[in-house]
Amino acid sequence: MCDFLVHSLLQNSALKTPNEICVQYKNDSWSYIELYNHCLKIKKYLDEIIVVERRNIGIHFNNDPSFLISFFGILMAGHTVVPIPYYSTQTEVERIIHFCDIKILFTDKKFSSTHVNTTDVSFVVSRYRNNTLDFKSPLINKNSPALILPTSGSTGDPKFVMLSHYNIYSNAIAHGREIQHNSNDIFIITMPLSFSSTITTQILSCIYSNVKFHIVPLPLFPRAILNYIEKYKINCLAAVPSFLMNLIEAIESYNYKIDFKLSFITISGAPVTQRLNKQLKEIFPKTDVIQTYGLTEASPRVTMMRRGYQKLCCGKPVDGVEIKINKQESKREGEISVRGVNIMIGYYKNKKLTQSTFNKNWLRTGDIGYLDSDGDLHLIGRKKNIIISGGINIYPEEIEEFFFNQIGVIQSMVIGEKHYILGESPVVYLTINNEFNIKNIYNQSTKFLSRYKIPKRWYKVKNIPLNNTGKVIRTFKPELLHSEVILDLL
Structure with a gap:
């Protein structure tokens, strides 16, 4: 049949x-x-x-x-x-x-x-x-x-x-x-x-x-x-x-x-x-x-x-x-x-x-x-998630992967915050454990991320909102996360 x-x-x-x-x-x-x-x-x-x-x-x-x-x-x-x-x-x-x-x-x-x-x-x-x-x-x-x-x-x-x-x-x-x-x-x-x-x-x-x-x-x-x-x-x-x-x-x-x-x-x-x-x-x-x-x-x-x-x-x-x-x-x-x-x-x-x-x-x-040259697809991020900072497109998923690969980071979420000159600047919310070393990770970020991609504020939070397929939920109010600023580069 x-x-x-x-x-x-x-x-x-x-x-x-x-x-x-x-x-x-x-x-x-x-x-x-x-x-x-x-x-x-x-x-x-x-x-x-x-x-x-x-x-x-x-x-x-x-x-x-x-x-x-x-x-x-x-x-x-x-x-x-x-x-x-x-x-x-x-x-x-x-x-x-x-x-x-x-x-x-x-x-x-x-x-x-x-x-x-x-x-x-x-x-x-x-x-x-x-x-x-x-x-x-x-x-x-x-x-x-x-x-x-x-x-x-x-x-x-x-x-x-x-x-x-x-x-x-x-x-x-x-x-x-x-x-x-x-x-x-x-x-x-x-x-x-x-x-x-x-x-x-x-x-x-x-x-x-x-x-x-x-x-x-x-x-x-x-x-x-x-x-x-x-x-x-x-x-x-x-x-x-x-x-x-x-x-x-x-x-x-x-x-x-x-x-x-x-x-x-x-x-x-x-x-x-x-x-x-x-x-x-x-x-x-x-x-x-x-x-x-x-x-x-x-x-x-x-x-x-x-x-x-x-x-x-x-x-x-x-x-x-x-x-x-x-x-x-x-x-x-x-x-x-x-x-x-x-x-x-x-x-x-x-x-x-x-x-x-x-x-x-x-x-x-x-x-x-x-x-790529073999015809394989590589996914970078969502069009609607793009952060436009000083006219440059920034894909938050790329930055999130960097943080996820660092020792001491459990989960990360990058979004854009309003900036009076750039329009938006990337910031990161992190859930971390005792192995987290902010100095080491910041030094790594300067080696692996372009300067404009390095988040200008780093927040520590207890939980990052995820949907049922494990994707980060970006449509939320940041103030509800009860965050603590652990690094401010602004």
Whole structure:
């Protein structure tokens, strides 16, 4: 079967390897045929209660098999899935329900809303018997929307991305082919199931490759995850940098003996620093550390390092994807633009934003990067984060990486402060430990950073705000950080 529909990936595996284990959760597991049977029950339930042609249907679960069952069942019935992040507040959930025109919500939580019918997956699954499998689906166009995903990008303003079946299907297969799973791989999901990266490059890519994957409920505690990996012989995972930093800290703090081998770690959500890459190589010397680049609007995978790569970069485009750098004058870097079969339909109920995001079929990402002589992508920062000091563009991410690579620095955040002559000047907020030596680090900064890039004020803070993918949240009020000035160069 090759109709380019997302749920056909599960259908194909249920036909080819029906009794192989697909997913494990705690001490329970489901074969492909068992998972598919449960999904068919959701489809049958929706067929009975919905008479209109298409609906947007919400799903709101922690990392749990109920997410998978409702996700595939909704798609099989010909509807569009709206995954709502489990950590959302009730107000945020209500806002998504209203904006995305959701009338049915699969969830294990109780809501006071009168605008939506809530349904428990276990109720639906227990309602129907396992009948003869029917692999027929309603007539669905591959270009029709399969997912509507909330994303805030780096601005904090919620947007809702519409991805078609073909967007997601093609991107999942492209990622799966590049990652080169083998039959012995056992994958663990460490990110929320509602993320586009989790859906496409983990769940669907594993199903396409017939790889068993484990779902672990959130929140994840590093030491528990290490024990889980060892117990279930996990040999591959995907994670965001902040999760891996916490994992490394736990290994070092508890003198944890690594008795397992990882085939690969794919990293997304934020750039990998030299320091993090070095730490991972020291702890897992035979593991492929694969940095990737993508965004929800691209389903999400755009580029990735190939297996065996030693150079730290974002790699080359996956199959079906093109990138170009919109350079200014003689500069090597510029805004990254993307086009391909993975690019979104548009933003839900926002034609104006959709039109402004595209330039002649090229998606403008808002990210700044460059291509090296091998054609590999390197990410520098966000266009909207640029600090303009005396007419010179400064990328805060470049300065943050310098600080992160210094002994005694746990986390850093660079932003622009108003300056009466320069317009803006860079300042840095630091979380530090007892090994921090301000004199040594300042001396290092004069060697590795141009003079105009050296932050003019250094602040010590207890915590730096991060989002759920480990990216620094820059839309905040600095006075709320309760900072202490430890160096003033103004």
